[in-house]
Amino acid sequence: MFGYYVDLALRSLRRNQALTALMVLAMALGIGASMTTLTVLHVLSGDPLPGRSSTLYYAQVDPRDMNGYLPGKSQPMYEMSWIDGMNLLRAKRAHRQALMTGGLVAVQPPDTMLDPFYEAARFTTAGFFPMFCVPFEYGHAWNASDDEAHARMAVLSAALNDKLFGGTDSTGQTLRLAGTAFRIVGVLGDWHPNPQFYDLTRHSYEENEGIYVPLSASQDADLHHDGNVTCWGKGGTGINPDHASRCAWLQFWVQLDTPAEAAAYRTFLVHYSEQQKALGRFQRPPNVRLRDVMRWLDYNQVVPDDVRLQTWLAFGFLLVCLVNTVGLMLAKFMRRAGELGVRRALGASKHSLFAQLLVESGVVGLAGGIGGLLLALLGLWLVRRQPAEYAPLAHLDPAMLLATFLLALGASLLAGLLPAWRACQIAPPLQLKSQ
Amino acid sequence: MDILPILSTLRRHKLTAWLLVLEIALTCAIVCNAMFLIGLQLQRTDMPSGMAEHELVQIQLGYIGRTPDAKAQTQTDVAALQQIPGVKQVALDRYLPFSLDGSSNTGIKLDPRQRQNTLDAGQYLGQNLLPTLGVHLVAGRNFQPGDYVDFDTAVAALNSGDMKGLPQTIIITQAIAERLWPGQNALGKTLYTDSGIPFRVIGVIAVLARQNDLQQGAQYSTYWPIRMTSTDGASYFIRCAPQDRASVLKAAVAKLKQLNPDRVVLKARTYDQARRAFFANDRAMAGILAGVIVALLIVTALGIVGLASFWVGQRRRTIGVRRALGATRGDILHYFQTENFLLATIGIALGMALAYGINLFLMQHYELPRLPAIYFPAGAIALWLIGQLAVLGPALRAAAVPPVVATRSV
Numbered sequence: 001m002f003g004y005y006v007d008l009a010l011r012s013l014r015r016n017q018a019l020t021a022l023m024v025l026a027m028a029l030g031i032g033a034s035m036t037t038l039t040v041l042h043v044l045s046g047d048p049l050p051g052r053s054s055t056l057y058y059a060q061v062d063p064r065d066m067n068g069y070l071p072g073k074s075q076p077m078y079e080m081s082w083i084d085g086m087n088l089l090r091a092k093r094a095h096r097q098a099l100m101t102g103g104l105v106a107v108q109p110p111d112t113m114l115d116p117f118y119e120a121a122r123f124t125t126a127g128f129f130p131m132f133c134v135p136f137e138y139g140h141a142w143n144a145s146d147d148e149a150h151a152r153m154a155v156l157s158a159a160l161n162d163k164l165f166g167g168t169d170s171t172g173q174t175l176r177l178a179g180t181a182f183r184i185v186g187v188l189g190d191w192h193p194n195p196q197f198y199d200l201t202r203h204s205y206e207e208n209e210g211i212y213v214p215l216s217a218s219q220d221a222d223l224h225h226d227g228n229v230t231c232w233g234k235g236g237t238g239i240n241p242d243h244a245s246r247c248a249w250l251q252f253w254v255q256l257d258t259p260a261e262a263a264a265y266r267t268f269l270v271h272y273s274e275q276q277k278a279l280g281r282f283q284r285p286p287n288v289r290l291r292d293v294m295r296w297l298d299y300n301q302v303v304p305d306d307v308r309l310q311t312w313l314a315f316g317f318l319l320v321c322l323v324n325t326v327g328l329m330l331a332k333f334m335r336r337a338g339e340l341g342v343r344r345a346l347g348a349s350k351h352s353l354f355a356q357l358l359v360e361s362g363v364v365g366l367a368g369g370i371g372g373l374l375l376a377l378l379g380l381w382l383v384r385r386q387p388a389e390y391a392p393l394a395h396l397d398p399a400m401l402l403a404t405f406l407l408a409l410g411a412s413l414l415a416g417l418l419p420a421w422r423a424c425q426i427a428p429p430l431q432l433k434s435q
Numbered sequence: 436m437d438i439l440p441i442l443s444t445l446r447r448h449k450l451t452a453w454l455l456v457l458e459i460a461l462t463c464a465i466v467c468n469a470m471f472l473i474g475l476q477l478q479r480t481d482m483p484s485g486m487a488e489h490e491l492v493q494i495q496l497g498y499i500g501r502t503p504d505a506k507a508q509t510q511t512d513v514a515a516l517q518q519i520p521g522v523k524q525v526a527l528d529r530y531l532p533f534s535l536d537g538s539s540n541t542g543i544k545l546d547p548r549q550r551q552n553t554l555d556a557g558q559y560l561g562q563n564l565l566p567t568l569g570v571h572l573v574a575g576r577n578f579q580p581g582d583y584v585d586f587d588t589a590v591a592a593l594n595s596g597d598m599k600g601l602p603q604t605i606i607i608t609q610a611i612a613e614r615l616w617p618g619q620n621a622l623g624k625t626l627y628t629d630s631g632i633p634f635r636v637i638g639v640i641a642v643l644a645r646q647n648d649l650q651q652g653a654q655y656s657t658y659w660p661i662r663m664t665s666t667d668g669a670s671y672f673i674r675c676a677p678q679d680r681a682s683v684l685k686a687a688v689a690k691l692k693q694l695n696p697d698r699v700v701l702k703a704r705t706y707d708q709a710r711r712a713f714f715a716n717d718r719a720m721a722g723i724l725a726g727v728i729v730a731l732l733i734v735t736a737l738g739i740v741g742l743a744s745f746w747v748g749q750r751r752r753t754i755g756v757r758r759a760l761g762a763t764r765g766d767i768l769h770y771f772q773t774e775n776f777l778l779a780t781i782g783i784a785l786g787m788a789l790a791y792g793i794n795l796f797l798m799q800h801y802e803l804p805r806l807p808a809i810y811f812p813a814g815a816i817a818l819w820l821i822g823q824l825a826v827l828g829p830a831l832r833a834a835a836v837p838p839v840v841a842t843r844s845v
Contacts, residue, residue: 019744022737029730067629068542068551106499106699116499116699179500234630236593238586239668245594305801306720309472313727316465320458320731324738327454331745334451387715422450 001352002359009360012336019332020364023325027368030321031411032375035396035404037307037314039376040383042400043393044205044303048193052133053293057262059088059252061273062287064232069284076287078230079201079248082241083281089125093268094254095261096131099215100124101250102199104226107211108176109164119160120226121177121211122199123218129155131255132198137161139171139186142214150216154182160210161187180221182213194393195302197293199251201228204302205390225249254290266290304388318411325368325415329361333423340423350424357420358413365412373404441774448746455742456782459818462735463786467814468793469724469731471806476721480714482653484532485608485642487569489677490523491706492684493531495670496691496698505664506585508695515694516671519686521679526567526672527663528559530646531706532656533713538646541657542629545615552629554614556607556655557645560586561663565606565640567674573609575622575638582637582660586667598632602660606638610654634659647713650802670702680705732817736825743771743829754833755840764834771830772823779822783815790814 013020047053061084062076080088085099103121128134129141138161142153154175161170174181188208195204213223225240227249235246256262266288273286291299333340340353376396383394396404445452509527516525530536539560542552564570565577584592584602592600605626612621621636628634643656663669671691675683688703747754754767794806 019741022741026734026737029734033727033730066550104497106497108499118497118699118701178498231593232630234593234596234632236590238590239666242590242594304716306716309797309801310720310723313465313469313724316461317727317731320461320465321734323454323458323461324734327451327458327738328741328745330451330454331742335745335749386719387712388719418450 001355005356005359006363008356009363012332012360013363016332019328023328023364024367024371026321026324027365027408027411027415028371028375030318031369031372031404031408032379033314034311034318035372035376035400035407036379036383037311038403039380039396039400040307040390040394041303041311042397043395044195044307044390045297046194047294048195048197048297049132049293053197055255055257056131056293057254057256057265057290058293058296059254059265059269060289061088061269061276061282062284063246063248063276063282065283067233071285074284074287076289077232077248079228080250080252081246081248082243082250084248084276085250085252088252088269088272091268091272094256094265096127096255098125098127098131098253099250100128100198100253101215101225102202102209102227103213103218103223105211105213105223106178107160107164108179110173110175111164114164119210120202120207121213121218121223122209123213123215123223123225125215127253127255128198128212131253132193134191135189137187137189138169139184141186147214147216150220151214152180152182152217152221153185153214155186155188155212156184157188157208157210157212158190159207177211177213178221178223180223182217182221188212195297197297197302198253199227200296200300200302203389204300205393219243262290262292304390307390322411322415325364326418329364329415330419330422333357333419337423354420354424357423358416361416361420362412365408365415368412369405369408372408373401376404438773438777441770441777445774445778451742452778455739455778456785458735458738459779459782459822460785460789462731463783463814463818464789464793465731466728466817467786467790467806467810468797469728470813471794471810472803473721473724473728474810475803476717476724479649480717480721482533482644482649483642484644484710485568485570485640485654486532486706487674488706488710490569490674490680491531491567492673492675492680492687493670493702493704493706493709494673494684494687494691494700495702496665497701498666498698500697503695503697505666508666509664511694512665512671512691515690516673516687519683519690521675521683522673522687523676524563524567524674526561526563526674527665527669528561528564528672529663529667529669530559531568531672531709532644532646533710534646535709535713538648540645540648540651543611543615543657544627544629544631547627547631547633549627554611554655555648555651556611556657557648559643559656559658560661561669564658564672567672568643569674570643571641572606573639573641574620575606575636577638578604578606578660583662584660585662586664589661601632603633603635604637604660605634606640606658607636608640608643608654608656610642610652611657612636612639614652614655672706732821735818736821739775739822739825740828743775743826744832747771747829747833750833751836751840754836755838755842758836758838759841767836768830768834771826771833775822775826775830776819779819783818786814786818787811 060076063081063084089097089099101123103123104118105121106116107119108116125147126142126144137158146153170184173184175184196202229237229241229247229249231237231247233246237245237247241247241249256265269288270286273282273288276282380394384391513525516522530538539558540555541558543554543556545553582602582604588600616624621639624636625633644653645656673683684703688700797803
């Protein structure tokens with residue numbers, strides 16, 4: 001029976017090709033637009049470390065004076081000052097922890113065929129690699145005692161290792177960074193957390209840093225800091241913030257495996273703030289935050305407003321396309337009232353007429369869905385050519401493919417339901433009489 | 436034209452008519468808001484910087500090894516750059532207006548005891564900025580050599596709390612002067628940074644946009660007499676005639692590399708390129724919105740064509756009867772045009788309410804301003820026009836139905 005209905009549907013659709021094309025096109029445009037924007041939204045609001053992110057927390061304290069303080073409203077300092085970062089790191093109250101900041105370093109390639117260039121770097125303590133589950137292609141990370149020893153070690157990203165050493169195992173070799181020799185101890189594997197949650201003052205969806213250097217060694221070598229610096233009171237800074245200055249420029253991450261540990265750590269931060277206030281360093285009442293990865297991303301609103309707006313816009317567009325298809329389908333079915341009346345008079349039940357019409361709208365929906373999928377692929381290709389930093393990430397994944405299929409199916413049934421139901425309400429004798 | 440018969444016909448096609456009204460209403464609401472958003476994006480991209488934008492190029496250098504004597508190197512560089520044919524002025528500064536690279540900002544107060552800042556302003560530091568950028572001084576004077584302090588001296592002074600190492604004077608934009616001292620002469624007045632350090636206003640410039648954070652007051656900019664070097668992250672900004680930009684850039688880069696090969700060029704571009712990059716997202720968004728408006732109007736128009744064609748087909752006999760009873764072709768044409776006008780008007784009325792609702796939602800979630808009234812008639816006219824255009828074809832076909840149809844059976 002289903003085959004017969006499909007056959008009937010195709011015949012009916014062929015009878016009015018322009019109209020069928022119009023309905024399919026409208027559905028395809030609506031589905032294509034909404035899937036494109038939904039995919040971008042999905043990619044951008046993803047979890048950068050699935051299964052791990054809920055145990056990683058970004059810690060904030062507030063070392064500022066009372067200037068500009070609004071009780072209960074002021075957020076703590078966005079980043080850590082050197083003194084607070086070091087104090088919290090040395091307290092070792094978390095399972096793992098890392099104090100880090102961004103840098104921009106001059107790389108002098110060992111191969112003299114290459115000109116020197118500047119590369120984005122991360123200056124961090126050793127906790128970074130195990131805490132963020134960073135995979136290694138060659139070698140390994142440095143450890144906490146290397147941090148203590150101010151060891152001049154470096155870890156390279158796979159991309160930079162390709163550029164400098166043609167992708168071979170470069171561990172053990174020496175790389176000169178801004179005039180200082182560093183020993184390469186490791187090369188990262190394929191690692192692209194998106195968004196780049198650990199330092200949102202960088203562009204959140206950009207390529208990762210090429211070079212990782214122990215924080216202590218980076219300061220000895222006077223490597224250039226690159227990133228946000230916020231000073232308070234009578235604090236000021238050049239490119240490299242002074243360690244004693246009233247400036248915040250480091251990020252501090254901790255790993256806390258259970259909610260109880262997180263609660264305990266928050267209490268510790270409050271105690272730390274009270275203690276610093278007693279010492280006269282802090283002036284505000286304890287003002288701390290401890291957000292896990294997803295809350296931190298949410299607080300920073302990493303998904304651009306434009307992308308959210310575009311998603312709303314696309315769904316508005318889909319709605320118009322749906323209403324459009326419902327209207328056309330309804331008109332089409334109502335025009336066939338005569339034919340439907342004959343079929344009813346010949347003994348077809350309301351139920352089977354309804355099924356037949358639904359199959360017809362389903363065929364339109366399916367065609368629209370396939371067209372929508374193609375348009376979504378085209379749309380994503382267009383998005384990838386946009387200037388936005390997230391553009392290269394816009395790809396369809398299996399989850400979104402399934403979502404497209406479901407959206408197409410749902411939309412077409414929705415578009416078919418009302419017209420089919422309405423057309424089945426026709427009283428057969430009336431229709432026959434008017435003939 | 437009598438609209439009562441039209442209404443009574445529409446009553447027989449209630450569902451289809453309402454669907455068309457709904458489609459027009461949704462389209463109208465989305466189009467109004469999308470046009471408004473495009474207006475906002477264009478307003479942003481057209482924001483004045485206050486500079487001679489087409490006459491500026493930027494070169495930023497990074498040092499490879501340990502940096503040499505930064506001050507001496509910078510002096511040599513500037514002197515050499517000024518010798519290049521076509522170069523009019525050379526300045527040092529970290530960032531210019533509409534910068535993606537970063538910004539420097541400070542809170543400003545009228546009274547050092549204030550808890551909250553009066554306003555937040557962008558900071559420009561560097562030597563020879565005003566003549567190079569082409570910024571107009573409307574009152575007071577530019578900095579003189581005695582006003583300047585070296586950047587590292589100023590930072591050291593801030594951190595040690597010894598205010599002697601800091602400059603005493605400042606130049607502000609007219610926007611700040613009017614905000615701080617409305618209707619008064621700002622020259623000679625004192626303002627304070629958020630940490631309470633006093634600076635005396637010696638000059639007021641007409642327009643200079645800040646680097647970013649534009650929502651905090653796009654024209655709130657300050658200029659400080661602090662001497663930068665190319666190792667402090669500052670770029671060389673060169674002013675030359677628009678047609679000389681490419682040749683000056685090339686000659687300047689070559690000269691700088693020759694003076695000290697131990698450095699790499701991080702940036703070498705015209706200011707126009709930098710500004711384009713800053714607003715690239717806004718332009719892309721405006722393009723997407725325009726695309727959506729066009730697509731929506733096309734889909735709606737095609738929907739109207741489809742429905743009208745069905746109605747015409749369905750009513751062939753009625754039309755024939757009317758023609759036989761003496762209705763002219765014009766009557767039939769007007770009938771369908773009026774019908775569409777009625778449906779469009781109801782749709783537009785609903786659409787306006789919906790547009791207002793959508794705008795309220797956007798205002799709450801995306802910090803957008805209120806939708807100005809001008810967009811309502813614009814959206815209405817767009818939909819009336821689209822409706823009339825779309826219905827014209829089917830209506831002409833209806834008018835062409837001959838009276839003889841009335842006598843035939845279908």
